[in-house]
Each structure stands twice: as structure tokens, then as C-alpha cells.
Amino acid sequence: MIRYVLEDGATEVGLDLEACGPDQYRVLIHGPDGTTRSREVSLTVAGDRYSLLLDGVSYLVDLWFRDDTVTCLLDGAPLEFVCQSEIRRQRRSLKAADKDETDVVTRMPGRVIELLVHPGERVERDQGLVVLEAMKMENKIVAPRPGVVAEVCVSPGADVDAGACLLRLAPSES
Amino acid sequence: MDRIEKVLVANRGEIAVRIIRALRELGRAAVAVYSTCDRGSEAVALADEAYCIGPPEPAKSYLNQPAILEVARRSGADAVHPGYGFLSENASFATACREAGLRFIGPDPETIDLMGNKLNARTLATAHGVPVVPGSDHPLDDPNEALAEARRIGFPIMIKAAAGGGGKGMRRVDCLADFSEACTRASSEARTAFGDGSVYLERFFPTPRHIEFQIVADHHGSFLHLFERECSIQRRHQKVIEETPSCALDPELRERMGEAALRIAKASNYKGVGTVEFLFERGDFHFLEMNTRLQVEHPITELTTGYDLVKAQILLCEGRRLEEVFPDPPRQYGHALECRIYAEDPRTYLPCPGRIRCLRVPDGPFVRNDSYASSGTEVPRHYDPLISKLAVWGRTRAEAIGRMQRALGEYVLTGISTNLPLHRAVLAHEAFKGGDYDTNFLARYQPLDHQPVPSGDAREAAHLAAALAVFRQDHAAPPPMTSVPTGNSHPGWKGYGFYERLR
Numbered sequence: 144m145i146r147y148v149l150e151d152g153a154t155e156v157g158l159d160l161e162a163c164g165p166d167q168y169r170v171l172i173h174g175p176d177g178t179t180r181s182r183e184v185s186l187t188v189a190g191d192r193y194s195l196l197l198d199g200v201s202y203l204v205d206l207w208f209r210d211d212t213v214t215c216l217l218d219g220a221p222l223e224f225v226c227q228s229e230i231r232r233q234r235r236s237l238k239a240a241d242k243d244e245t246d247v248v249t250r251m252p253g254r255v256i257e258l259l260v261h262p263g264e265r266v267e268r269d270q271g272l273v274v275l276e277a278m279k280m281e282n283k284i285v286a287p288r289p290g291v292v293a294e295v296c297v298s299p300g301a302d303v304d305a306g307a308c309l310l311r312l313a314p315s316e317s
Numbered sequence: 318m319d320r321i322e323k324v325l326v327a328n329r330g331e332i333a334v335r336i337i338r339a340l341r342e343l344g345r346a347a348v349a350v351y352s353t354c355d356r357g358s359e360a361v362a363l364a365d366e367a368y369c370i371g372p373p374e375p376a377k378s379y380l381n382q383p384a385i386l387e388v389a390r391r392s393g394a395d396a397v398h399p400g401y402g403f404l405s406e407n408a409s410f411a412t413a414c415r416e417a418g419l420r421f422i423g424p425d426p427e428t429i430d431l432m433g434n435k436l437n438a439r440t441l442a443t444a445h446g447v448p449v450v451p452g453s454d455h456p457l458d459d460p461n462e463a464l465a466e467a468r469r470i471g472f473p474i475m476i477k478a479a480a481g482g483g484g485k486g487m488r489r490v491d492c493l494a495d496f497s498e499a500c501t502r503a504s505s506e507a508r509t510a511f512g513d514g515s516v517y518l519e520r521f522f523p524t525p526r527h528i529e530f531q532i533v534a535d536h537h538g539s540f541l542h543l544f545e546r547e548c549s550i551q552r553r554h555q556k557v558i559e560e561t562p563s564c565a566l567d568p569e570l571r572e573r574m575g576e577a578a579l580r581i582a583k584a585s586n587y588k589g590v591g592t593v594e595f596l597f598e599r600g601d602f603h604f605l606e607m608n609t610r611l612q613v614e615h616p617i618t619e620l621t622t623g624y625d626l627v628k629a630q631i632l633l634c635e636g637r638r639l640e641e642v643f644p645d646p647p648r649q650y651g652h653a654l655e656c657r658i659y660a661e662d663p664r665t666y667l668p669c670p671g672r673i674r675c676l677r678v679p680d681g682p683f684v685r686n687d688s689y690a691s692s693g694t695e696v697p698r699h700y701d702p703l704i705s706k707l708a709v710w711g712r713t714r715a716e717a718i719g720r721m722q723r724a725l726g727e728y729v730l731t732g733i734s735t736n737l738p739l740h741r742a743v744l745a746h747e748a749f750k751g752g753d754y755d756t757n758f759l760a761r762y763q764p765l766d767h768q769p770v771p772s773g774d775a776r777e778a779a780h781l782a783a784a785l786a787v788f789r790q791d792h793a794a795p796p797p798m799t800s801v802p803t804g805n806s807h808p809g810w811k812g813y814g815f816y817e818r819l820r
Contacts, residue, residue, distance in 0.1 A: 145792070147784040151776070158784045162792070168785060172777070186785055190692070191675040191731040193782040202778035206786060207674055207731045213786070214734075215779040217771045219726060219741055221663075221734070226783040228791065251667050252698040278668045278702055279485055279510050280553070281502065305671065 144171065148232050151224035211235075244293055246308045249284060253277030255301045255309075264292045265315055273297070273309050290315050321345060321396045321420060321635055325389045326360065328400030329379060331689045331705060332611070333360035336398050339627035348392045350385055352378035354697045359689040366392050373699040379403045382410050386417050396420040396634065398627075402701065405610040406433050422634045424588045424609050432585050432607040435479055436517055442604040445584045447577045450596055450603045452519035460497060466518055467496050473521035476500055478507030478514075485510040487554045489521055522598045524755040527551065527605075528563050529594040530578035531618045533629060534587045539639040542575040542582075543622050543647045546614055549756045550743060552666045557736070557759070558743060559614040560654045561621050564714070564752030565597055574602050581607060590615075590630045613706065616685060617653035620710040652717040653710045656725065656740040658688075660702040663739040664765055670698040674732030679724035683710045696733065704735065714752065718744055742768050 144159035157173035168184045185196040195202045205216040211227040227235070257274040260266055271283040272292075290312035297309050323346040326336045333349060337360060340347040349364035354373040361367040368388045371378035378384070380403055389397060397414050399405035399422070411426035423429070432438045436456060439449045452470060456479045457463040467474050467490070476499060478486030486507030488499040500516065508514035531543040547563035548556040566574070578593035581604065592612050594605040615626045624643060632642045660669050672695045678686045688705030690696070696704060709724055711717030722744050728737055742764035743749050749758070758764075771779065 145788060147787060149780050149784065151780065156780055158780065160784060160788045168788075170781060170784075182781075184781055184785065186782070188786075188789070192729070193786065195778050195782055197774075197778060197781075200774070202775060202782075204779050204782040205675070205729050205731050206779070206782055208786070213783040214731075215783060216729060216731065217775050217779050219728070220738055220768060220771060222771060222776070222779055224780070224783070226780075226787060228787065250662070251669060253668075276509070277698055278670070278700060279506075280668070281506055281509075282667060305669075 144169075146229040147226060148229055149224055149226050151222075157229075244314075245287065245290065245312045247272060247284065247287065247310050247312060248306055248308050249273075249275060249303055250305060251275070251277050251282075252302070252304045252307075253282070255297045255299050255303060256281060257299060258295060258297075259283075260292050260295070260310070262292050262295055266290060266292060266312070275303070275309075284309060286312065288312065319420075319635060321631060323348060323365075323392065323394045324396045324398050324422070324631070325350065325385070325392065325394040325419075326364070326398050326400065327379070327385050327404055328398070328402070329355050329358065329360060329689075329700065331687050331703060332400040332402075332613075333358070334363060334689045335687055336400060336627055337363045339625060339631065342625075343628055343631060345631070348388065348394050350379075350388050352699075354695070354699065357694070359691070368392070373697060375403065375699065379700075382413055386413060386419075389414075389417065389419055394419065396422055396631075398422040398630070399610065401610050401613055406608070408433060420634055422589065422630050424591065425586065428585050428587055429609045432609050433480065435477060435481065435606050438581075438585075438607055439604070441584055442581055445580045447581055447604045448602065450519045450522070450605065453517045456515035456517055458515050460500060463500055463516070463518070464493075464496060468493070470518055470520055473523075475519045475521050476503045476516050477519060478503065478511055479517050480511040480513040480515070481507055486516065522596055522603075524598065524757060525549075526563070526565050526597040526755050527556070527594065528565065528574070528597045528602070529592050529608075529612070530575055531590070531592055531612070531615070531626070532578050532582040532587065533590050533626075533633065533639065533643065534582055535633050535639040535642070536588050536636050537638055540579050540582050540587070541639060541643060541647060542578050543618050543624065543626075544649050545571065545574065546612075546617055548614060549754055550749070550758055551756050552759050556614060556657065557659075558654065558656050558740065559617055560652070560714075560717075561617045562649055562652065570600075570602075577602070577604070589633050590626050613657070613703070614655050616687060616706060616708045617655045620653035620685065620708060621649050621651055622647045623650070651710055651712045652714040653708060654717050654721050655706055655708040656721065656744075657703055657736075658705045658707060658728070658730075658740070659736045660696040660704055660733050661736055662734050663736045666736075668698070668702040669734040670696045670702060671733040672696075673704075673730060675729065676731075677727070677729045678705070679707070679727035681724070681727075683720060684724045685709070704730070707740075715750075718750060738768070739765055 144161045147158045149156040159171040163169045170182045172180045187194045191205050193204045213226045215222045253275040256276045259271045266286045268289050269285045273284045293311040293313040295310045325348040326333050337347040347364045349360045349367040350370045352373045370384040404410040408426040408430035411421040414421040453466045473491045476488040486503045488503040490496050490499045504514040526549045534540045546561045548559045550558035592608040595602040676692045685708040709720040746764045
């Protein structure tokens, strides 16, 4: 069996999976309370649509991944959580351990209109950093936490994609 | 009367498709224009002819008048339909069309010019006895003068683009301290969107409803109105849900407002299809602005009156009389709702352009979906994030709401965020169901915060589906590519995830 880990808000669930027939899977669910349950799942997939049968009850889940973050549509309500194999997660956490700077990334693509801060400048939480134009609206990207601007990675007029790093914040020396 | 044979559609997205559909039904030819990022669009596929007019930036394509006029000449089009946005309310473009021997499907350039300047429009309304929102009566370019004017009118105040519309260049300011920065930002936005940075000020009404009247006019001096649309569910001053009839109007008020709308249409010598917008606060209505074009939300008027407004635009532009285009006196039958489905975060309203992975749209009785998108469509970041307009009709408001909830439940779109969850939350909200709402609805109720969270079993099913998705991709033979409808240039997450794991 292969172990997968789900981080859904504060809850962490472990799932051991194995295939046991066409469209059939056996699952051991390790709940956050330390209990373990076994379930059989019937699953068919069409595009992003996952149709599950759990003891005869039918569930429809539409889902897609961005990296390890999965977005599920359950009756239209989006649910976001992280899902990855245990091995992959361990490798990830090693990599992240020695990083203390925060990348300020944009969630939407757009054009940089104006930089509101300079490298070395101290900023407060929610302070405006960059004005970004997307779809004819100007939006202020704000600091996710207080800190010092370590590096500005874009210049005015630049087109940026979703997920692009705009600048990096170092912890403030207080 | 000169029949229009071939129409150039100077727009993109769902409205280009909507116009081409009307042309098809009338048996007229359609010429599409597109920017390089819209080559794969539905409008290009549906049109009889299509020509590239430039790169994605609007200024170089959908606002590029010489390129568009050149396509009209080359293709032998005899008319231009501007849709909404872009060049639809640009008097110089309407003039250029006229000078090139093309009919502009819209009012005369003089009317666009007059009503396009929101301050002139206010003056005209006042002169014809229609109440307006108290505010400044001339454009404010000088920051000091703007500040003085703001002091006079009093806070809270609205800053608006004199050349504007659609919420761009618009800001609410609550106190004097915030005024100057907001004014600069609004002016800059207005300059980007409309090429004119001048702004004006209006008193801010705390709990207004946005109610507009659809008017139609022929070229022979006859006018009609096709009743109201209520568009009070807004975010960022842009409409999200519209309905007709409005719960706020009784027959007497409806008649008075319709009559005021007609007075403004007549005073501006209007021709074709247009909309007069009002702010409605505690039983009083105030003229807001006139939109000299087809509205985004025109489908709900079509659903309740049975008239096709785009066909009407074309036929009226040919010079046909109102009695011919609208043979039965328009009446409101039943109730219609429209939800604008945007590619955006449902909470922050930030645009989320990108590639749609899978799209399944609702159908069934009395459901209409105006769209240009399908599985694999890229929603470009250069334009409005509107994906589709979902509209339903019901005999009563309650039936229409139930039907919209059913349709929203069937609507599935994966790959990018949409505001579908917001629509579901609004439709389920008691205040909306009761019809008692104003433009603050979303900010006041934050309807998404009161949505039930998926129960334990459903959540577990989602967890299992996600883990099994990763498991299948890690350990099973890859599924046939035909079952994953993503574009060729963009590998799905399966391919990407697999690649990631090999590194």
C-alpha cells in the first residue's frame, strides 16, 4: 500500500491505497483521532469528473491540481486542500526548512503599473507594495506580513504571470 | 430602406457570438475580427469571415479603428456592430464608420457624444425634468478644485470618470483624508480605460438600488420602453446578478420611470437600442447615466418580452419602423434572472484568467447560457473576465430562483476559479429571496461566509478522489489522452505532476 497525506485546514488525514480490481480500490483511512478504518471504493474518471461509489452511495467530485494543491468541486462548492504522497512530502519539507525569506507572489497575471516600495524599506502588514493592472482594473498587492524588502523582482511596465514573484520580504530585525 | 447584408462584429467573447447568432437568424453574413490571442475563439469559428486585427492589447486590436475599418472595406461589410465595451460608445468611431460608408449599429455619433459625457447627460436630464443625483456639474481636472467641490457636496462621495462607465475609474470615498489619493487613482484608471482622465463627483447614496430601463427607437421619431432591469447585486461597482421585473417597483412607479427614460431618449434624439440607468433610493429615482449601446444584461429583457434585441438593433438600423420590429405592444411576462459567470476569485473578486480544463454548462427547460467558452478555452488576461451569462425564465420570481439554483448546480467549470460559488450563495440567501436588497448586498451579507461546509462523508469522498487521482497517475498506465480535454500546448496537471515526481 502507498501512503498519501491530506492536509485539509488543520486536519491531517493519512490514506493507504491499493488497487484491487478494475475501477476498485482498497483504502485504509487514518483519521486525525488515531483511528483506522478500511473502505472499498469504486471509481471512474472522465476528464476532471470523478464518480465514486462508497457502499452504494454515489459522489461526484470535479477536481484539478495546481502543484500539490487540489481544488475539488463538491456540489459546486470549492474545497481546497493539499494532497501528496508521504515520500514527496518528506522531500519537500527538507527543502523548505532553511528558507526564511517570503516571496510575495501575484495570484493573477497582469502588468506592473507602479512600485510603492524600495529595496531595504521596512513595511507593515497590509501595506501596499505593487500596483498591478489586470483586466483594466488597478489592484494593490499588499504585504502578507511585516518585514524588510529584500529584493524587488519586477519593474514598472512588466507583464507578469500568475504565481510570479514580485518581491521578496526578509524578516525585520526587531 | 436599405437592407444590411454583411456586418462586421467589432468585439470579442460572448457578445461577438451573441451578435453572430442574430445575424445567422436573419440570414445576414458576419465578419469577425480578432486579436492574436482570440484566434481559437467561438466567434471566429462561427463567423462567415474572420480577420486578425492585431496583438492582444485592446489598444492595438479591438480599439484599433484603422485596422477594423480596413477589414470592413476589404470584406465588403456594409455595417458595423460594436457590441458593448471597446468602441461601442466611441463617437469618433461611429463618425469614422459613417465617413467610410458603413452603418454603425447604434445611435448617431452626436447622441453618443452627448450622452457619453456623463456631465452633459446630467444637464440634459435636469433640463427635461428628470431628477439627477446631486453632484458637480463640470469636469474636475485640478486636484484642488476637486477637493473644494468634494467639501461642498459632502462625504461619503463617489468619484466617477466623466468619460466612463462599467465601474472603471469609479471610487467611493468616505472622508476628506482619503480623497486625494482616491482621486488620483480614479483619474489614472479612467485615463487607461477611456483615454480621458477627467472625473466628476456625486453624492453617495447609502442604500441605492440600481434600476435601468430598456428603450428602443426607430429612425422616424418613435420610441418605446421595454420595462426595467434591476442590477443591484454588484461587486466593484460592476453588475453580477440582474433580474426583471424589479421587486422595488409598483406599476405606478414603473410607469413614471419608464416615462422619464423615454423623455431622456427623445431629448438625446436616440436611435436603436439603449438603456437609461437610475439610482433608486427610498422610493425616489435619480437619473444616473445613459448607455448608448446594447447592455450585457439584455437577455433578461428578451426572456420576459419575447423580443430579440440584437435583431431589433439591426432592423432598426436598416430604417424599419418600430411597429414593424415590435408588432405587439411589449409586455412583461414572467420573471427572468441572469448570473454573470466571471473568471475570478469569488471572495476577493480578483480576476483569475487561465485555461478552462473542463466545462459543462447547464441546459434543460427555460435555461439560456450566452458564452464563448468550452473545455480548453483560454480566458485571456487582457480583457474582461466574463465567461458566460447564465439566464433563466420562470412564471414567477420564486420559480425563476429555483430554476437558477438548479442550473447553477449543473454548471461545472474546472481549471480556474469562478464566481459560481458566490452566485449559489446569493440565490440561497433569504434577503435575496425576499427581494429586499440594494447595491451593498454583497458587502453587507458576505453570503459566501454563511454557506454550509461539506459534511463529513462528502468531504471524505473528496479526499479519496484526490488521493486516488494522484495514485492512479503514479501507478497506473496513463489514461488515453482523449479523456483529458486540455489544449495541446498546455499539458494537464497529470503530465506535469508526473514530470515533477520524476525530478
